[in-house]
Amino acid sequence: MAGSRMKLELSRVVQERSRLGVLKGLGRTGQHSLEIPGCVLYTHFGTVPHLTQDTLHTLSNLPSVTQVTLSNIAEHQEVLEEFKDGFRKFAGLHDTLLYCSLHDPAAPFPTGYTTNKTVSVWGSGGRIELTVAKFMALQKTVQPDWYQSMADGETWQNTSRKRVRKSVDRTLAHLDECLLVHQNSQELKGVKVFGVVEGGDILEERVRSARETAKRPVAGFCLDGLQTGSMEQALRTQLITAVTKELPEDKPRLLQGVGRPDEVLACVEAGVDLFDSFFPFQVTERGCALCFSFDISLDLECAGRAPPAVLELNDDERDTAGETQQSGDLNLDDQTQMTSFEINLKDKRYRDDFRPLVEGCGCYCCENHQRAYLHHLLVTNELLAGVLLMIHNTAHYHGFFSTLREALSNDKLDLLKRRVLRERGGQRERKD
Amino acid sequence: MAGSRMKLELSRVVQERSRLGVLKGLGRTGQHSLEIPGCVLYTHFGTVPHLTQDTLHTLSNLPSVTQVTLSNIAEHQEVLEEFKDGFRKFAGLHDTLLYCSLHDPAAPFPTGYTTNKTVSVWGSGGRIELTVAKFMALQKTVQPDWYQSMADGETWQNTSRKRVRKSVDRTLAHLDECLLVHQNSQELKGVKVFGVVEGGDILEERVRSARETAKRPVAGFCLDGLQTGSMEQALRTQLITAVTKELPEDKPRLLQGVGRPDEVLACVEAGVDLFDSFFPFQVTERGCALCFSFDISLDLECAGRAPPAVLELNDDERDTAGETQQSGDLNLDDQTQMTSFEINLKDKRYRDDFRPLVEGCGCYCCENHQRAYLHHLLVTNELLAGVLLMIHNTAHYHGFFSTLREALSNDKLDLLKRRVLRERGGQRERKD
Numbered sequence: 001m002a003g004s005r006m007k008l009e010l011s012r013v014v015q016e017r018s019r020l021g022v023l024k025g026l027g028r029t030g031q032h033s034l035e036i037p038g039c040v041l042y043t044h045f046g047t048v049p050h051l052t053q054d055t056l057h058t059l060s061n062l063p064s065v066t067q068v069t070l071s072n073i074a075e076h077q078e079v080l081e082e083f084k085d086g087f088r089k090f091a092g093l094h095d096t097l098l099y100c101s102l103h104d105p106a107a108p109f110p111t112g113y114t115t116n117k118t119v120s121v122w123g124s125g126g127r128i129e130l131t132v133a134k135f136m137a138l139q140k141t142v143q144p145d146w147y148q149s150m151a152d153g154e155t156w157q158n159t160s161r162k163r164v165r166k167s168v169d170r171t172l173a174h175l176d177e178c179l180l181v182h183q184n185s186q187e188l189k190g191v192k193v194f195g196v197v198e199g200g201d202i203l204e205e206r207v208r209s210a211r212e213t214a215k216r217p218v219a220g221f222c223l224d225g226l227q228t229g230s231m232e233q234a235l236r237t238q239l240i241t242a243v244t245k246e247l248p249e250d251k252p253r254l255l256q257g258v259g260r261p262d263e264v265l266a267c268v269e270a271g272v273d274l275f276d277s278f279f280p281f282q283v284t285e286r287g288c289a290l291c292f293s294f295d296i297s298l299d300l301e302c303a304g305r306a307p308p309a310v311l312e313l314n315d316d317e318r319d320t321a322g323e324t325q326q327s328g329d330l331n332l333d334d335q336t337q338m339t340s341f342e343i344n345l346k347d348k349r350y351r352d353d354f355r356p357l358v359e360g361c362g363c364y365c366c367e368n369h370q371r372a373y374l375h376h377l378l379v380t381n382e383l384l385a386g387v388l389l390m391i392h393n394t395a396h397y398h399g400f401f402s403t404l405r406e407a408l409s410n411d412k413l414d415l416l417k418r419r420v421l422r423e424r425g426g427q428r429e430r431k432d
Numbered sequence: 433m434a435g436s437r438m439k440l441e442l443s444r445v446v447q448e449r450s451r452l453g454v455l456k457g458l459g460r461t462g463q464h465s466l467e468i469p470g471c472v473l474y475t476h477f478g479t480v481p482h483l484t485q486d487t488l489h490t491l492s493n494l495p496s497v498t499q500v501t502l503s504n505i506a507e508h509q510e511v512l513e514e515f516k517d518g519f520r521k522f523a524g525l526h527d528t529l530l531y532c533s534l535h536d537p538a539a540p541f542p543t544g545y546t547t548n549k550t551v552s553v554w555g556s557g558g559r560i561e562l563t564v565a566k567f568m569a570l571q572k573t574v575q576p577d578w579y580q581s582m583a584d585g586e587t588w589q590n591t592s593r594k595r596v597r598k599s600v601d602r603t604l605a606h607l608d609e610c611l612l613v614h615q616n617s618q619e620l621k622g623v624k625v626f627g628v629v630e631g632g633d634i635l636e637e638r639v640r641s642a643r644e645t646a647k648r649p650v651a652g653f654c655l656d657g658l659q660t661g662s663m664e665q666a667l668r669t670q671l672i673t674a675v676t677k678e679l680p681e682d683k684p685r686l687l688q689g690v691g692r693p694d695e696v697l698a699c700v701e702a703g704v705d706l707f708d709s710f711f712p713f714q715v716t717e718r719g720c721a722l723c724f725s726f727d728i729s730l731d732l733e734c735a736g737r738a739p740p741a742v743l744e745l746n747d748d749e750r751d752t753a754g755e756t757q758q759s760g761d762l763n764l765d766d767q768t769q770m771t772s773f774e775i776n777l778k779d780k781r782y783r784d785d786f787r788p789l790v791e792g793c794g795c796y797c798c799e800n801h802q803r804a805y806l807h808h809l810l811v812t813n814e815l816l817a818g819v820l821l822m823i824h825n826t827a828h829y830h831g832f833f834s835t836l837r838e839a840l841s842n843d844k845l846d847l848l849k850r851r852v853l854r855e856r857g858g859q860r861e862r863k864d
Contacts, residue, residue: 364486
């Protein structure tokens with residue numbers, strides 16, 4: 001593709017599938033890079049919910065790529081066209097790459113509105129139908145660095161084979177049409193297209209979609225229709241493993257709609273490079289704080305003793321989190337339920353808990369506030385609660401990804417998995 | 433009072449009533465000061481709504497005194513007692529004085545629950561009845577630097593003379609009881625009590641309340657029952673003028689529940705020193721941005737030409753603001769209506785307005801974002817909208833107070849009034 005300098009440099013591939021590396025030469029001037037496994041930065045209309053750019057940039061380990069979705073942007077097309085300078089400038093973003101995807105990974109939307117020629121996105125004003133022409137006009141207005149090609153991802157577990165086949169065919173047809181417009185567009189010179197791999201839960205269709213998409217001049221791949229809630233992790237792993245075998249080694253694979261740490265680890269082992277980072281936002285919106293351990297600095301099991309009390313979660317806390325949803329549980333209906341990776345600060349047990357959210361966490365929230373204060377902000381609906389939780393959850397989540405890369409680099413992936421899943425020799429850890 | 437070092441140094445008194453000066457020797461160590469006329473910093477449970485301490489401190493002109501209210505705190509008494517180190521530390525506040533008042537000036541509450549021995553505050557869990565004993569126990573737990581004495585402020589325009597007299601009597605009785613506990617309390621050594629002046633709209637009762645309160649060993653005075661919506665400004669000015677005549681020169685007067693810039697100016701002229709700063713929060717919550725002009729650097733009228741387009745408000749904008757409520761209008765029922773000092777960014781006229789909220793404003797919001805972006809954040813309910821508006825509105829409001837002090841210092845109060853009220857020679861300004 002014209003102007004392309006993006007290059008994926010793999011430094012390690014663990015067990016033939018888990019990839020460690022750096023995407024280099026990103027952006028129109030080629031000065032950005034992005035480490036994999038990693039995330040794109042989840043935003044609503046360009047903003048990480050609750051956080052100013054200034055607050056956001058007090059956090060370390062932030063991805064260099066910001067995700068915006070057409071579901072947020074489409075209804076503002078006219079204004080953006082008038083503005084002329086692209087979405088990045090419109091949203092006051094500085095020094096970040098922009099990746100434009102179709103749907104918001106954290107927002108469910110009605111299905112059944114896809115046609116052969118159109119897909120629909122839902123904004124605050126309702127449904128907006130996108131033809132390829134409108135979709136591409138939007139990309140010219142948004143001026144992203146990467147965008148996801150138009151796709152039909154309406155395949156869930158047990159969708160009929162016929163419907164799945166149609167989704168693959170449509171998505172390939174959309175891609176070809178998008179590429180045609182793209183290659184003839186001066187405005188999109190240097191912009192990268194990610195092809196979308198569909199195929200529902202049918203292995204042959206997944207493989208066909210991957211093979212066909214890989215033949216097109218795309219810079220990377222989005223794996224769609226595999227989101228949390230759509231299928232069990234075992235099936236997801238199997239499908240992703242089959243798909244990534246078909247994809248070229250030198251292009252990144254972004255998995256849409258998966259954010260739970262246990263699922264992220266399983267998907268990295270299946271060959272995924274990039275994730276959306278909507279998960280910390282979902283955790284924040286339910287008044288929860290991420291608290292799962294990913295400390296791999298000490299292999300305490302080798303030293304013959306139990307790891308330290310896992311981030312101060314006591315058995316009682318863990319059980320409550322577990323009650324709601326055990327890690328690995330399948331939850332087809334609701335992605336917004338609490339997981340075992342977080343604590344619910346609205347719970348009255350935290351009203352007199354004067355510890356930080358996570359001992360040793362260096363984020364602004366943990367350095368300045370205690371669980372009891374957060375609890376009181378939440379129960380009295382104070383507006384700062386969301387800000388503080390979003391700071392911590394974002395820091396914690398991107399810290400996890402940083403450690404994941406470190407684990408791949410130092411052969412500690414198994415240790416990290418045990419930490420995250422809180423298992424030790426098949427048993428769940430107990431506080432000593 | 434034991435440990436007292438607080439001292440009001442007046443540098444100017446304009447027209448025998450408007451006072452310019454500095455409250456010195458504040459705090460237990462005496463290292464803080466507060467300029468008057470000024471504000472205490474409005475918070476919910478210790479936080480300026482939406483803003484972290486870090487974000488807040490990017491703003492200049494912030495007051496050194498933070499206000500918390502017992503209506504927010506009372507229901508958390510048990511936890512604070514367990515915490516032991518006072519509210520400032522509990523809320524993660526650094527380097528600020530704490531002023532504890534009874535009610536939240538921005539939150540209306542049901543009336544009719546006051547008795548001879550108790551007042552009631554409303555928290556998120558409902559009504560909490562406070563006796564003097566409970567009130568003082570709370571103060572010992574909160575550990576403020578200043579607090580407002582317990583008071584019965586349930587007098588509105590046209591309350592009966594009998595009820596008004598009772599309110600004055602009760603409030604004096606409460607004060608005496610509070611002072612008795614206070615003076616015998618080791619924990620409250622060095623803490624300052626503000627006596628509360630009541631009297632509804634009855635001049636003699638106002639004068640009696642002021643005189644009697646002034647006889648007690650209080651460090652300052654709260655003027656209660658004069659809030660926006662309770663009476664017309666002319667009557668308020670008359671009552672305040674009568675009250676401040678009775679109060680000692682060397683102690684500060686804090687007016688509760690008044691925040692509109694026009695009313696602030698009138699009340700400063702009547703002898704008020706300090707205000708709550710809930711107004712920018714109310715403006716933020718209705719999706720509006722403060723945009724009134726207070727630029728007194730150039731007296732453009734003397735230069736024979738009209739002032740510059742007042743903060744880019746065009747006639748159209750001004751008229752819309754004016755439609756809702758003209759400055760000076762009385763609105764007995766609703767303090768939450770838009771005033772003529774702000775623009776409503778949800779209005780569709782701002783969807784393609786690519787200017788900052790206020791040209792030349794140095795706040796984070798104005799330096800990084802445009803009206804159009806704020807408009808889109810608001811109409812799509814993005815969570816950052818409140819953060820950005822709160823930054824601007826707080827900066828704008830405290831900038832206004834800073835200029836008010838400058839105007840008093842440089843004999844420009846009349847010019848400031850014309851700017852704020854947007855009048856020139858009796859005529860409203862027009863954009864040239």
